[in-house]
Amino acid sequence: MKITIKLPKPRNPLVVAARTRKAGSHDGYNPARQVRRAEKQKLNQILSGRKTREDHDT
Numbered sequence: 001m002k003i004t005i006k007l008p009k010p011r012n013p014l015v016v017a018a019r020t021r022k023a024g025s026h027d028g029y030n031p032a033r034q035v036r037r038a039e040k041q042k043l044n045q046i047l048s049g050r051k052t053r054e055d056h057d058t
Contacts, residue, residue: 045051 042051
């Protein structure tokens with residue numbers, strides 16, 4: 001009777017590199033980007049007719 005020993009799966013070498021990387025979320029804190037995005041959304045709403053220029057400030 002032969003005895004077979006089941007070996008564990010080999011480790012993925014890329015996991016170590018990914019875990020040690022100092023990566024964060026892509027959005028970050030960028031107030032200028034937030035202002036540009038808000039202005040772009042307002043402009044698109046005005047141009048599409050969903051808002052009027054009087055509603056622009058609110």
